[in-house]
Amino acid sequence: MDKIKLTIDGKEVSGLRGQTIMEVARDNGIDIPHLCYHPKLSKTGACRLCLVRIDGKMLKTSCTELAGDGMSVITEDEALRNIRKWLLGLLLMEGDHNCLYCDADGDCELQRYAKIYNVEKTDEDFPRNPREVDYVTSNAIKRNENRCILCGRCIRACKEIQVSNVWGFTERGSQTHLIADDDRKIGESSCVKCGTCVQLCPTGALTFQTVSGKGLNWELKKESSICIYCGVGCKIDFYTNEEGVLVKAIGNDDGPNKGHLCVKGRFGFDFVQSPKRLTKPLMKKDGEFVEVGWKEALDFVAGRMRAVKEKDGPDAIAALSSAKCTNEENYLMQKFMRAVIGSNNVDHCARL
Amino acid sequence: MIGSNTTENHPVMGSMIKNEVINQQKRLIVIDPRRIELARYADYYFPIKPGTNIAILNGFMHVIVKEGLYDKAFVENRTEGFEDLKKTLEKYTPAYVADICGLDNPDDIVAAARLMASLKPMALYYSMGITQFVSGVNGVKSTANLQMMLGNMGVEGGGVNPLRGQNNVQGACDMGALPATYPAYQPVASEDNKKKFEDAWSVKNLSVKPGLTLMEMMNAAHAGGVKAMYIMGENPVMSDPNQQHVIEALDNLELLVVQDIFLTETAQHAHVVLPSCAFLEKEGTATNTERRVQPMHRVLKPGRLIKDDWWITMQIANRMGADWDYEDAKDIFKEIRKVTPSYAGITYKRIENELIQWPCPTKEHPGTKVLHREAFSRGKGLFTAIEYTPPFEETDREFPLILTTGRILQQFHTGSMSRNSRVLEETAPEGFVEVNPNDAGNLDVADGELVSVSTRRGSIRVKARVVERIKPNAVFIPFHFYESCANRLTVDCLDPVCKIPEYKVCACRVEKIVA
Structure with a gap:
């Protein structure tokens, strides 16, 4: 592929023809703010947060605009900063974004940008459409659409990565919202609970049922x-x-x-x-398992194995190793059977 | 895709395949007795009768040979045995094959064969739906015949790709946890290898006699030849065919030691049970289905008296005269590298940052993404002329339906892990038998009704799931559930070469339960 050279914020960088400005910037360690963009997903340019100024004039979404040879890109100036603040302000106004009780618990890209750009929720009366909150129908995924910013990552994750096409947008304009299948509850939809939409959700709109109450994100x-x-x-x-x-x-x-x-x-x-x-070695005594110490258990096993080997020969002993164990453990088990017992009677569940 | 329900059993790979087909317009041919999810996206789908893989593969090859669509240069330069195969294929006409496989449309066999030949490379994926038959080895060889004929070997995007069902089944085989081979598949029967390992391990008198396979061990235990068994992390009572026979075999042992994380169905029959670390409590390496060796790190601290599997094995070995002094898994891996040429260049440090596929003979070697590029390991690729042979147990008046078994998305193998994980167990808490609506009508069985399923080995009660997904005259039962244990029913006959049991076909009877 052709190499191209351009400048981003005055720094000379190189990329490949066909890459977007966002991709060239990322490869060169330059972070352009973004919400709807994710490197693993197709690009939509929906959130507008990644706007950059090209050649001193045009504003373009860097996640969709191809980088060109000789291009000069400014990722942030005062005008761009004001646009970002304004966009973030709109997002905060439109939804129920309260970090205090949000399930994203700090693992939130919207919160991160709100902090970086010092954006606060205004008191302006903005027409809000209460959307679906479903914390009960799925044992895997919690959904609170009042925290959704309509970035569409979940839709693309389900279409392009899991390829189950569960999520979609419905209705238009300010009524736009997310639906599962033909507008079912998530627990009643064709969702297979892979959780990739949650992993890629930039806010607390989609979260895991299983994490609540198990500690705060930054402590993990x-x-x-x-x-x-x-x-x-x-x-x-x-x-x-x-x-x-x-x-x-x-x-x-x-x-x-x-x-x-x-x-x-x-x-x-x-x-x-x-x-x-299991927490302790067990030995069967009079038909019942009783807890014993490691020394007793190991002495017994080695003693009985030695007795069988002496009486009936090494081939009267057999071992099953495990495809659930590591390479090291499998290696040692076959070495044990071959070098210590003296038999090749070792196998595992490869055929099962 | 033949004999692999990929979206349920290798779901991440299944999604990658779906992405290629649905979003990237790749073509797809699916062969499976059940109308699995992938069948929905296939250009051609063949709902074959269980146990007839070889017939349909021969059918495709018949068309490819007859129409001269095979890769003549590849066959000429890289293979041998083509003429014999050609002769065998003559009788596998689409009509003959459709009859064996229970297919309505022989023309689709022709069309699918032409599609395969027209697009290069084609990747072939299979799983236990090819191997778990008395003709399992021949089934695998047939897939190789097809791919060699099409010249799809040794190239990226081609190949015969078995999808391995356990996270380290590849590694366990690589490490020589097999009765006939030392690490890296070096045969135990060779005097040279005997010498090599005697030197490496500082021991004398290693046995050159290949050992027993898993099923042979059970048979020998049943007959009394094997007196002691040491089982690490396996649950044969649930996972082996013909459960009653397995239980009798284990109960016949003078010593049964089970090393596991739970008191499994198998551990209950043990004399001694040793508690070991679960995967998140240990360090080491695992090798995936692509031969990629990857690091496993300790995420959780094990309980105070729970030990690493390798530590336990070492303690027993040392009490029996060995003097092993491994400090940790890394120590063992260093020894593995010395005796396993394909792993020699792989180090703990490298796999932290690199995805390395073996063979990787030196520290500078990048690993091997594609095998058989210039030549096969035996030199020329050998075509094997293979005839279709029927399964061991055919249906009759007493047992008129074919039983096939397998896994489902939300559960895994014998359930000791997945059934102890809440979201999975809540989502799929019980077993079922898939019955075609046609058969359900004949049996007067409704969806959700408890029915009895019997074979010559035993009988279970399980809920019927009446679905179009399964072919008429066949039923499917997942084997995860001890309450409705599919392996109480399965037959323990084996492939004569590799000793794999025929889990995928036996004759059964489904009956309505009359109170």
Whole structure:
């Protein structure tokens, strides 16, 4: 692809022909304010927040405007700043944006820009259309459309990433609002609960049912791992709170899943902290399991295995390793059977 | 797509395929006994009778050969055995195949075969809907026949792509958790490999006799040849076919040790149960279906007396005379790299930032995205002439319906993880049997009615779901639910080569329950 050179805020940068101004800016570490734009989704230029000045004159939405060779782009001047403040003010006026009780809990791009641009809600009487609030029909997703800014990311996420086409806009002008399928409650729609719309929602309009009451966003710790379910190997960022409780799973953009998850990868991890987990070694005595110490359990296992090996030979022992365990654990299990027991009787559930 | 309900079983991959087809106008051919979601978006959909994959694959190849649509250069330069295959394919005319597969429209076989040949490359995806048959190995070879014939091997966007059903089934195989191979698929029967691993592990007398596969272990335990079993993170009582036989086998053991996170259906039969860490409590690596080796980090702290699986194995080994002193998973991985040539260049540090697919022989090697680019591992690709063979158990008057089993979106395998996760369990709390409206009418069974499903192995009670999705004369039951355990019904006959059980076909009877 052709390389192009342009200046953004006086800095010389390079990009590729076909890239938008927003994309060139991002690649060069320049952040242009945006709400409807998301790098994983198609571009609509709906929120107008990403307006930039081109060649000292025209204002264009940088998420849709292609970067040109020799172009000079200004991402912010006084006029642009005033436009952004005005746009953000309108968004705040139109909805019920109260961070105090919003489920986004600080994980909110609208809040971030409201702070950056020091925008406050005005007292002006603005005709507001109360929209749908549905906190009950789905056990996965909470919906409060009074916090929706009609950016359409959820619609595009469902169409372009999950490809289930559940979300859509209906009606026009100031009546425009979001619907699921042919205007069903989310819990009664064809939603498969992948949660990608929530992950990409820039406000608190769509949130997870499962995170409420588990701590404040800025207190959460993040660590990545690989999903335990199928073989796709989705990389997931797991968030835990100060008590060490798992709060949420967010798809990591660098994994093979490119940030996407399914319902299992999103909501399938309660089992790790289930009260039903085994906590101590158990041995069956007189037909009943009793808790024992590790030493007793391990001595017993090793002693009995040695006895079987001596009496009936190594091939009277067999082991099942696990496709749920790590490479290291599988390696050690086969080494144990081969090098310590002396048999190749080791297999796992690859065929099941 | 053949034998893979991708949007339910590999949902993220399913979405990527849907995106390519719906949003990027790629073409799609779907072959599956059930009208799965992907069938909706397919240019051609073939609702074949369960167990007839080989027939329809031969049918496509018959058309491709007859019309001269195959990749002559690829067949000439990269393969052998084509003439034998050609002879075998002669009788697989569209009409003959449609008859075996229970299809109404043989012309679609011709049209789909032409479509495949006209667009290059074509990727072929399969999953357990190809493998879980007594003819599983032949089914896989048939997919390879088709892709070699079309010249779709060794190229990006082509290939035979098995979708692996567990997060580290690829890695477990790579690591040699298989009865016939050391890590990196080095055969145990080879004296050279024996020597190599004796040196690497500082031991003597490694066995050159391949071990038993999972199902053979169960049979041997049942017969008394295997006396002790050590089971780590598996639940064969739920996941193996013919449940009654499995339970008898386990109860026959002198020692059953189960190492798991829950007191599973299998652990209940154990003499000793050892509590181990769940995946979020451990560090290590996992290898996905694309051969990508990825890091798993410790997200949660395990309970005080819960131990890493590797630590437990090491403790038992050391009590039996070994002197292992691994400090952590990283230590073990260093040893893995030494004895596993395909992993030699992969380090913990690299996989933090790079997506590496094996083979990756050196630290400088970027990994291998596409296999078989210049040559196959045996040199030339070998066509195998394969005849369609019927499943082990055919329907008869006593058991007139075909039972096929599988998974659903919201649950996983034996349910020990997904059924203990609230959103999943609430969304799909119980098992069901999918029955075609036609059969439901004949049986006088209504949607939602509790019915009895029986086979020669046993019988369960389960709610009927009357849906067009399943073919007439066939029923589908997911195997996640112990209350209506599909594997009480399935048959434990095996593919003669790889010993995979035939989960996808057995003969059953559905009956109305009369109070």
